[in-house]
Structures are given as structure tokens and as C-alpha cells.
Amino acid sequence: MTLAQLKEEIIAYSSSIGIDKIGFASADPFVELKERLITQQNLGYQSGFEEKNIDKRVYPDLVLPEAKSIIAIALAYPSKMKNAPLSKRDERRGLFCRASWGEDYHTILKQKLVLLQSFILEKVPTAKVVSMVDTGELSDRAVAERAGIGWSGKNCSIITKEFGSYVYLGEMITTIPLPPDTPIADQCGSCTKCIDACPTGAIVQGGQLDSNKCIAFLTQTKTFLADEYREKLGNRIYGCDTCQQVCPENKGKDFHLHEEMEPDPEVVKPLLKELLFISNRDFKEKFGSLSGAWRGKKPLQRNAIIGIAHYKDQTAIGDLEKLLKEDTRPVIRGTAAWAIGKIGTDQSKIILNAAKEREKDADVVAEIEKGLNLLKNQKI
Template sequence: MDVIELKKEIIEYSKTIGIDKIGFASADPFVELKERLRQQQQLGYQSGFEEPDIEKRTNPSLLLCEAKSIISIALAYPSKMKNAPRSTKEARRGIFCRASWGRDYHDILRERLKKLEDFILAKVPNAKVKSMVDTGELADRAVAERAGIGWSGKNCSIITPEFGSYVYLGEMITTIPFPPDVPIENRCGTCTRCIEACPTGALVQGGQLNSQRCIAFLTQTKGFLADEFRDKIGNRLYGCDTCQTVCPENKGKDFHLHPEMEPDPEVVKPLLKPLLHITNREFKEKFGLISGSWRGKKPIQRNAILALAHYKDKTAIPDLVQLLKEDSRPVIRGTAAWALGKIGDDSVIPVLEQAQQNEKEEEVLREIEKGLQMLYAQRKK
């Protein structure tokens, strides 16, 4: 088997199936990454969504016996939306981050990787392969960096010269010893725009993220959001793009190469008030195909309430009162109570005081008290 010729054939084939960039890396253990991950774990900076076993995240041979190399792929996604609806005073809208535009990228990348697997196994039937996307054990960015797809930016994203950081990543471990590609030189230099722009200070320093403070992570949590983050969420329903949009390497980067990645404006920039009363079935029908729906409707609804509070949208008061009185979920009742304190006036005080009498959940009672204190303070002014 001529692995150099096979590599060329794979690169050519990848272009025909909608892979925008491909790179090859050795399957040696990621020694430096292991130490960084241990440090992140000790500092409590991990999100909890990652593979917990650091050995599996850094040693490809534990995932595929006799692993020799890893193929890394990247697909570019759009950074600009065509015909984006405007958020108006009468009809406020939320936003899903760009990585949740179009069809769920996990499915798109798995389809590309499956085609690549089939092509390779047709050429080398006795080879073994194992593919993964995002939710797999390996760290996508570490693989992509080693394979020369891009460099690891200070914003903790892989930045490619061609597409900026607006790329989805996937990889395939294989028993074929492909010659590795050369990593790309880091071009971040002295720039610290992403660190300075992070709304919550989650970028501790260049290349180090405290996931527990990252808005992208916070929007996916299901409980009450800590007070310090509520005003920082803005109108974000899922994810955060700030550290990407301020990056000079992303200036002018907007690629529309894959029709299935094109956003439906009404899905990724939806009206906020209708979200408050959406049923599970309606939620699945409207949002089920995008990656931002994976945690279900509760985090999205909680974030919609916070967005309405951010806008101080008084037209939402009747909706929030209804949630406070009728919703069975403490997080939604409590967040609605807090939002009423943020948005409302004296007319809301009796509503919160009545809810205080009826409520049994301690966490919700604390939120009602916060709401009342905001309104009492406003009355004094």
C-alpha cells in the first residue's frame, strides 16, 4: 500500500463530498494537552459536558487499537444571515449562535465522515477506523491543530487562514500510517480583543477558558442562572459568538458552501414571547433539527425570560405573570418573578406578594423576594 498516494486520493475525494479542509496527524498521545486538561479539572474550569476520562481524551490508542494516524476535517459555516428579521420594541427577538444555524452540525459531519470511511475501507479493507464529532472522546481542537487545519486561538477556537474560526471540526482515527501534515504557525500575536470583549471574563488568558463563566455554557444549563450573569446574557438563547465576531482573523469571513447549514431566520432569531408558552411538540417541530435544541426547551425558555428582562419589555408582563402563576417548573416560575421585578412597576407588586403567599419552593421564594426588592427600591426613587 502506497500511503502517500492514498493520502492524495483521500484529499481529492474529500473535496467531492463537501469537506472544506482536511489534514493528517500522528496518533501519538497528546502529552501537553493532558497536563492542561488536568489543570482545568483542578481549577474547576471544565463544563461537565466533556468526556471525563482525561486518558481517553489524550490517548487515541485507547479508542482504537493500533491507531497510527488521525484525519481531521473542517467544514465552513456562514457568519452572516440573509433576510434577518429585526427585533422591534413590539416584537423582541432572541438569537441562537452561528454554530446552531442550519441542520445540526453533528449529523452533517457524521455523514461526511461516513463517506470518507467507506472510501478508505474500499481501498484498504483490513484497515480500522473510528470517527467522532464534538461529543467524542478526543479534543477536536487539539487534533485539528496537530493536523495543520488551523492554529488554536486565544479565544480557544481553531482559526483557519481560509475560513477564520467559523468551522465545524471532526476527526477519524485510523490504523493506516499516513504521513502527517505540518501544524500552522499561530497568528494571534499580541492581539487580545477576544479576552477583552468576553462579557463574563471567561477567557482567563489567551487559550484558557473557564467554562463555568462562559455564556455559551451558561445558556445550556438547566437551573437558575447566577445573578451576576443574568444581565450579561442579553438576548442570547443558545451559545455566544462574541469572541469570534471581534477576532480580526474573522473579518470578512462568510461562507455559504453547504445549503443544509443555511439558517432559517425565524428559527435562529425567533420572537421571544411565543417561546414562553411553546409546547414540547411545537418546540421539537420548530427547533428539533438545530444543534441548539439538544438540552430541550427549558433552558431556551429561561433564557427568553432573561432576554425580555434585558429589553425591559413591558408588553411581556402578562406572559410572565401567567408563568409565575401557572408553570409547574420552579426555574421558570422563579426566573419570571425576577424578570417581573426588573421590568415591572407598582402594579406588579401585589402579584408578587400574592405569589409569595402561595409558593412552596425555597428557590422560587428567593427569586420573588429579589423581584419585590427591585420594585420597592424603584418605588422609593
Template sequence: MIDAQLKKDLIAYSKTIGIDKIGFAAADPFVTLKDRLIKQQELGYQSGFEEPDIEKRTNPPLLLPEAKSIVSIALAYPSKLKNAPKSKRGDRRGIFCRASWGEDYHHILRRKLHLLEEFIKGKVPDARCASMVDTGELSDRAVAERAGIGWSGKNCAVITPEWGSYVYLGEMITTIPLEADQPLEDQCGTCNKCVDACPTGALVQGGQLDSSKCIAYLTQTKGFLPDRYRDKIGNRLYGCDTCQTVCPENKGINADHHPEMEPDPEVVKPKLEPLLTISNKQFKAKFGSIAGSWRGKKPIQRNAIIALAHFRETEALPTLYQLLEQDPRPVIRGTAAWAIGKIGTDDAAEKLKEAQITEEDADVLNEMEKGLMFLENQST
């Protein structure tokens, strides 16, 4: 029997704990999503960060026996950086995407979901619940779409009428039957701005993403970045916002009513060169509280090196030479070699050739050759 009063109470309570939008969906299997995920897998479009078991991703009762409903929540996050420091020669800066501003959203949403669970159990003591955010088995986007939070945009984000796509999503499966909300109609229409603007062509078509090409994914990988994407990264240290910033539904929207989500400009738009020599302890102290730190400092440092090459930052060459000669990590040494060649000065070739003599890693030697080739091309 559907508990209409509990749904009303949950909606009212959600507002008191800072949830911007709440929706309700049946815990039926996600049949259409399953077909789409199988196709994505066949095409090799998955990132590898997802739950590999498609059955778990699409069948809520496998995660919570006797599941009847799913509660979907959305929290709006800021899109504008106040007092943003300037990036200038000799003092270049990188940028973290908006979803990594402020406190790690996983923690924020889990706290909200925990409060909802406690509220439900206070009303229905024998109720069972299972909550998840982003890294859980279910697709946050598919749940939110079914629960009427927003529609699934061509940029592969849920777009809400109130907050655009600048929302964090989480969900809770429960054994309580709650009346489902109506999904919203797709309102993207003929607009194709996000697909056209994607720097790497990762948006194959509206609503279909090849994750292996997506800058948001690429910035989180730990190995050498494929050559064809290095110039596309620009000064991005973590994530990419292009498909959101060009979306007309996001125009003029800036949710700044959650203090814990407010970004520290020096954290989310940090100086690049100091990142190259930052210790693990220093990295954790400065960046540990944001979502973009989850893969550790190496991907961020690699991306910072690429950003310095993007800016042709000659002032950073002494530090890049230091990495080339002393850093124990092949990815950092090799990327530094590539960047040195891209930046290119009179002594760059000599430094690369000196380092070649003692270098034993094949991948690093390959990057050194690329760097030398850049320099040779510049001189001809």
C-alpha cells in the first residue's frame, strides 16, 4: 500500500535539511538503460570507473531485496568563481571543474541521504534503505530522470528546470512503496550546442558519450595522456565543463546557497608550477577535501605539466628540467620531456639529450624524442 503521507513528510523534511529537489520513482528494472549500457560496452565507450555488473546497475532489487521505491535527490552547486585570481605569464594557473568546487560532493550528499534514512526509520522502524552517490551501482542520471528531477540532456547530464545541469545527484532505494513522480519531457529540442562544442568529439551524438575521449575522464587517468588529446586539455587539471557552460539551460544560473560548496579560488584555480613539486602531505592538506583529489596528485601534476606547455611557460623550464632529471615516476619525467620540447628554448635540446644518456624507460625515451622533434621543427 502506497504511503502518501510519508511522501509528503519526506518532501517537507528534505527542504529543512538543504535538499534542493527530491523525486520518487518505482524500483523496477531499468530495461532501456540496460540495453544502452550493453551497447556502450560493445562499442568500448565506458570509462572503466563504472560498476562493471550491468545487472546490478539496472536491477534495484539485486541491491536491496523487496525494493519498492527509489528516492532521488539533487543539490545545486555554484557555477561562478568569485574573486578568481588571474592567470598571467610567470604565474600561470590551472582549473578544477565546477563539480570539484568546495567540499567533496560525495560526503555532502551522503550526509543528506543518511538524514533521510534516519527520518524514514523514525516513521517506519522496519523499513530498509540503501543509499548511494555516484560511485554506487545505480545510474544516478537514470534514477533522477525516472523520478522527475530533470531530463537527460544531450550533454549526458540531467538538466533540471530550476538549476540547469549544475546539480549533484544521489539516491536511496527503500522497501517502502511511495507514489512515483512523472518524468519530465526532453526539452533539448533541436539544440546541439554541447555536441558541437565538445573539444574531443566525445559526445558522439546527443545523449551518447564515448568516455574514453571525454576530457573529464582523461584528466583522471594515471598513465601518459594520448598525444591527440594533450592540446585539447588546455589548463584543465581535473574535469571539463564545456558541455555545461555552452548549454542555454545553464545561462545565468549560479547556486551559491550551500556554504560547504563555495570554492576557494586558490584551491580550484591553483598556480601550476608549485603543483609540480608539492609533497603528498601538502597535496592532501590543500586539495584533500575536494572531489578532484580522489586519484591522488600524479594525474594533477601530469595535467599541470601539459597546461604549462599549453601556455608556453618558459619561466617553468627550470622546474621541468628538475622533474626530467630527478622525478622517479616515468609519466612525470616523460610528460616533462614532451613539455620542454613544446615550450622550446635554446638550452632545451641540450637538456633533453643529456637526460637521454641515463634514461632507461622506453616510454620516457619516446617522449624525449617527441620533445626533440618539436625543437627541430621550431628551428627549421
């Protein structure tokens, strides 16, 4: 069997197991990527979730000695939810981004890669392979771009002709020198809709992202959210879809090809107040299968409090007061204090002044003061 024939068999098999798109790239060093990564690092634009060793992200043979090629895969996920519950006056809801709908995509793609790996090793038993999804050493986007899966959009997502940017990416490094595919030329042109629409200005310029300003990153942090981002967060519980939603290439793109990716509306659009006191056990049972649950419940509860403040939900004041009095976590108490001031009911000032008398944590006291200042501005 020639390498070209093997490639065709891999393509056919990948389709049979539900891989929506597959591409092949050389395992040559990603030299241009290294320069960009160093720039990002020097500018302080990295999120901290990336592989720390830049060389491992650039040189595939540091991950797999004698690496010859990389197989990139993409799976399309839905962009529209069926039977989405409405957010009502006394039942306000938050929202998980589309990439956190359904079963954790890391699990889904890893299962596909395991099947693909087994198939390849049956064909070439002497081959060596290393697979990864999202948290691996290589840049999923750089690999997918080189392999012709799609082009790298100004919104820092891979955009495919077939599915837009609503795709999950994974890759497999191998010692087999498979024939490479041709990269797709950039097709964003002069469009800047994603840059213009970014709520926090995180897309510095086309293809360059300041991760520390990106709402998708901010929803995953565990500390107090900076004041300037609280208004921008809205009712987002995890992630942000704005730059994808405004992209012309995503217009009309909505694929329901994988049952395990279908969202449970009550899970991905949850009632905000129900998140406030959820136990660890109930959290794992309800949200544990989502990719958005990987940081635990604390960031999502903080975001839920900010979402309640966004809606100025007066029916939640009692719940927020309970958090301010009883929660052991300063970030939750402090965010609740700020939210009480933001909502601004007749009871808010009494609640915050009482909390100020008993609170010992300096950060929480500062948030109480923010809440009281918000009340002054509202003349309450």
C-alpha cells in the first residue's frame, strides 16, 4: 500500500466514525507561530492555560521524536438550541456558550482519535502516534490551518467552508510521512465585524487576542471580576459567542450531526438563582458532563451573581443577603455585596451596612463599599 492509498483509507475510515473533516500536514516546525507566541507572551496576552514551553508548541518532534506528519480533525457542533427556555422576570437565566453544549468535547474528540489511532496502527503496526485535544502541546488552530481544515479568522477561530467556525479541533502526530494537504487562503478580507463586536476589545487586531480581556477567559477565572468587565458579562455563565455570532461565514450554519453534542436546555440555560446554593454533588450531577464545568462551581456561581445584577432581579435580594452572611468564600460574599448595591432596593442599604459592621475580609469590605456607592449614585 502506498502512502497516498493509506491516506485515502484513513479519510474513508474517519468519515465512517463521524469525523466531519480531516486534513493532513507536515510535522515541520511552526516557525511563524513561535514568533507570534513570543510576542503574545511579551505583551502579556496569554491566558495562562496554554502549554508553558513554547518550543513544545512549535516543534512537533519534541512531543513525538521522528514525527513526520500531523492529522487534524474537526467535528461540527450546533449553533441553535431547540426548545430554549425563556428568561422571565422572576426566573432569570444564564447561558453557557455553544462550545459547552452537550457532552464535553474533549471526551468526544478523544474517543474519535482513539478509534482513528487503532485503525492506523492496524495498517502500520510500527508507527508511533500521539493525539491531543485543546490541552495538548501543539496549537490546534495552527495545525488545522496548515492541514487545510480552514483558515485562521480574525476572531482567532478556524473557519471552515462547510461549518463556519462552529467546529471542535483535535490532532494526531505520527511518524508516518503522509502526503500533506494544501492550506486554505484567508477569506476574511476587509471584514472587521468580529473586532468591532467584541464586548471588551479583546481582539486587538485581526488574529491577535488579548486573552486577559476575553470574556470566554474571564468567565473561567476564580478571583473577583474587574469592575470594567462586570457590565460586559451580562448573563453569560461560561464562555462567549459574540465574535462567532457576528461572523458572516457563520450565517445559516447550524449542524446537528452528533447526538452527544445536543444541549439540554435546562442545563445550558440554567436558572441563575438555582446556581447560588447548589451543592457540589448536585453541581457535578447536573453540569459535570459539560466542558464548562472544568473549573468547578465557584466561577459559575460568581458569574450567576453578576447575571442577577445585570437583570436587576429584585426577587434575588434575599438570596444575595444569605450569601453575604453565610458563604465562606470571599469572592462570592463580595460579589453578592456589589450585586445588592447594583440592584438597589429599599433594603439594600440596610443589608450592606449590617454586612460592613461584621465583615472581616478587606476585599469583601471593599465590595460592600462599591455596593454602597452604587446606591448613592441611585440616590437610595
